[in-house]
Amino acid sequence: MQLLPIDASNQGKLDQVMQQMADHKGCGTTGGSGKSSCGSGAGPNDMAPEIWEKVKNHPCYSEEAHHHYARMHVAVAPACNIQCNYCNRKYDCANESRPGVVSEKLTPEQASKKVLAVASAIPQMTVLGIAGPGDPLANPEKTFKTFELIYKTAPDIKLCLSTNGLMLPDHVDTIAKFKVDHVTITINMVDPEIGQYIYPWIFYNHKRYTGVEAARILHERQMLGLEMLTERGILCKVNSVMIPGVNDKHLVEVNRAVKSRGAFLHNIMPLISAPEHGTVFGMTGQRGPTAQELKALQDSCEGEMNMMRHCRQCRADAVGLLGEDRSAEFTTEKIMGMEVQYDSDARKAYQSKVEVERQAKVEAKQEELRGLAGESSDIHLLIAVATKGSGLVNEHFGHAKEFQIYELSTAGAKFVGHRRVDLYCQGGYGEEDSLATIIRAINDCHAVFVAKIGGCPKADLTQAGIEPVEEFAGQFIEKSAITWFKAYLEKVKTGALTHQPRGDAQIRQGAFLAAA
Amino acid sequence: MPLKIIDTQCTGCQACEQECPNVAISSKNGVCIINPKKCTECLGHYDTQQCVAVCPVENTIVFDDSLPRYQLRA
Ligand code: SF4
Ligand code: SF4
Ligand code: SF4
Numbered sequence: 001m002q003l004l005p006i007d008a009s010n011q012g013k014l015d016q017v018m019q020q021m022a023d024h025k026g027c028g029t030t031g032g033s034g035k036s037s038c039g040s041g042a043g044p045n046d047m048a049p050e051i052w053e054k055v056k057n058h059p060c061y062s063e064e065a066h067h068h069y070a071r072m073h074v075a076v077a078p079a080c081n082i083q084c085n086y087c088n089r090k091y092d093c094a095n096e097s098r099p100g101v102v103s104e105k106l107t108p109e110q111a112s113k114k115v116l117a118v119a120s121a122i123p124q125m126t127v128l129g130i131a132g133p134g135d136p137l138a139n140p141e142k143t144f145k146t147f148e149l150i151y152k153t154a155p156d157i158k159l160c161l162s163t164n165g166l167m168l169p170d171h172v173d174t175i176a177k178f179k180v181d182h183v184t185i186t187i188n189m190v191d192p193e194i195g196q197y198i199y200p201w202i203f204y205n206h207k208r209y210t211g212v213e214a215a216r217i218l219h220e221r222q223m224l225g226l227e228m229l230t231e232r233g234i235l236c237k238v239n240s241v242m243i244p245g246v247n248d249k250h251l252v253e254v255n256r257a258v259k260s261r262g263a264f265l266h267n268i269m270p271l272i273s274a275p276e277h278g279t280v281f282g283m284t285g286q287r288g289p290t291a292q293e294l295k296a297l298q299d300s301c302e303g304e305m306n307m308m309r310h311c312r313q314c315r316a317d318a319v320g321l322l323g324e325d326r327s328a329e330f331t332t333e334k335i336m337g338m339e340v341q342y343d344s345d346a347r348k349a350y351q352s353k354v355e356v357e358r359q360a361k362v363e364a365k366q367e368e369l370r371g372l373a374g375e376s377s378d379i380h381l382l383i384a385v386a387t388k389g390s391g392l393v394n395e396h397f398g399h400a401k402e403f404q405i406y407e408l409s410t411a412g413a414k415f416v417g418h419r420r421v422d423l424y425c426q427g428g429y430g431e432e433d434s435l436a437t438i439i440r441a442i443n444d445c446h447a448v449f450v451a452k453i454g455g456c457p458k459a460d461l462t463q464a465g466i467e468p469v470e471e472f473a474g475q476f477i478e479k480s481a482i483t484w485f486k487a488y489l490e491k492v493k494t495g496a497l498t499h500q501p502r503g504d505a506q507i508r509q510g511a512f513l514a515a516a
Numbered sequence: 517m518p519l520k521i522i523d524t525q526c527t528g529c530q531a532c533e534q535e536c537p538n539v540a541i542s543s544k545n546g547v548c549i550i551n552p553k554k555c556t557e558c559l560g561h562y563d564t565q566q567c568v569a570v571c572p573v574e575n576t577i578v579f580d581d582s583l584p585r586y587q588l589r590a
Contacts, residue, residue: 078528078530080529081531081570089529138531138534139534203535203570206535206562206566207564208569
């Protein structure tokens with residue numbers, strides 16, 4: 001991972017950052033044979049200024065921003081025009097949402113009112129996405145009506161859209177017209193022979209196509225749509241669902257194909273399938289990847305282009321920071337009763353406060369990293385962190401619905417993913433207590449950083465070989481992680497501790513039942 | 517005979533509603549219904565019934581045997 005240059009001792013000065021941004025020649029999406037330089041953890045120094053402007057407060061496009069800025073989805077698009085084997089249309093689209101989730105459907109008018117209400121209540125909400133519950137472009141009228149309403153009343157909100165790509169080429173101009181500057185396309189294959197095992201049919205030009213032919217049409221439309229978007233300077237993220245034995249090895253080719261067509265970010269997500277979802281893959285017992293398999297594939301693609309590792313596969317009506325969901329506070333009933341005053345100045349003021357916070361975090365990390373310079377060791381390991389946001393170790397172990405995973409090495413601390421640990425009652429773990437399932441979810445980690453932890457789980461974690469770390473409560477994650485890692489290396493050096501590699505971890509498969 | 521939607525299976529996604537060339541489909545209480553007076557089985561428009569082709573739940577939109585075929589009606 002590329003870190004901000006250590007020698008820039010006065011990082012905090014914004015004008016200097018601006019200068020560095022202007023000096024920078026651009027990121028990997030401009031092609032060339034070299035490794036792309038802007039991972040999803042990239043900062044202003046790693047990409048062209050016009051791209052940084054677009055991604056800097058987008059929680060999905062910038063890993064760093066996702067600690068500070070929030071997004072919301074509105075579920076205005078129920079219909080879909082293809083069938084995926086990992087999706088059961090009783091629920092939301094499984095491309096973007098986790099399977100087994102049902103969103104509250106809204107009309108465009110209700111949706112735009114909801115957006116304004118949320119934007120006023122959560123000033124760091126900067127992004128509105130339409131991701132379903134079906135395919136937004138299979139519902140073009142509802143989708144674009146919503147964009148139009150929001151574009152008129154709240155032009156500072158970034159609009160984004162997720163699609164399976166089938167109808168994308170037809171709508172690229174409308175997408176550009178409403179200044180939608182981020183589009184996500186779910187691309188699981190570039191070979192129709194493989195595609196036929198993922199997509200049983202598509203509905204296109206008033207006809208249902210099946211088999212290889214369906215996959216070929218979908219593939220051609222996806223590639224065309226992607227090219228048309230990048231031609232117009234619209235940022236494109238590609239989502240791929242990793243299906244072991246079907247497209248796992250093939251995704252390296254997908255990665256190459258989308259990179260060469262100018263995609264900005266590639267997000268490889270694990271297949272989530274359980275029999276009770278009623279999906280084809282759930283029924284056939286198709287398994288999802290383990291945490292190690294997923295990370296290995298992401299790592300192998302990272303040399304090629306930017307990888308996103310913080311995607312939460314959110315619901316189509318999610319509200320809040322990634323990993324958090326405040327949608328229950330904004331039900332249609334509550335929204336329609338609200339008096340909404342859209343105050344863009346107040347939002348701006350709040351967001352500049354967020355910027356200061358964010359800068360402080362980057363500085364803290366730089367400072368600690370300087371201490372790590374000169375250390376050399378082959379050891380790299382993972383830690384899990386309980387956080388509520390702002391890049392701080394600030395969540396109680398028992399309250400954590402997910403853990404963020406960082407990889408530590410002498411190169412620093414790198415965000416590599418997250419693990420959900422919420423209430424997956426039907427997760428196939430039977431009567432086992434939740435602590436055992438949490439341990440399984442973070443079993444590849446050497447330590448877990450928490451704000452607080454009870455005596456019981458503490459003992460169990462220690463026994464499982466995962467060190468519970470409380471001493472960094474309320475502090476910046478990366479800085480704390482590096483401090484801890486330095487001490488760890490020291491202990492290994494003095495022989496107080498032997499470094500042991502850890503095993504694999506499980507990615508939760510069960511239906512999502514918790515309210516959030 | 518026009519088509520009908522088996523409401524217990526319908527997800528309410530409205531995909532059929534958007535595709536019907538005769539505006540025969542509407543949404544009520546979270547599911548879609550076909551107005552048999554307007555449904556022509558897509559005759560004169562398409563070779564296949566659009567609603568059937570787009571519906572994600574197999575065997576949810578079916579012929580309504582209790583009513584006569586469209587072209588036989590006066
Ligand atoms: S589903 Fe993924 S892309 Fe969409 S908001 Fe969530 S994290 Fe971002
Ligand atoms: S068969 Fe054709 S005309 Fe009849 S409801 Fe379906 S789409 Fe409409
Ligand atoms: S397409 Fe099928 S599931 Fe969707 S609303 Fe029509 S009948 Fe219901």
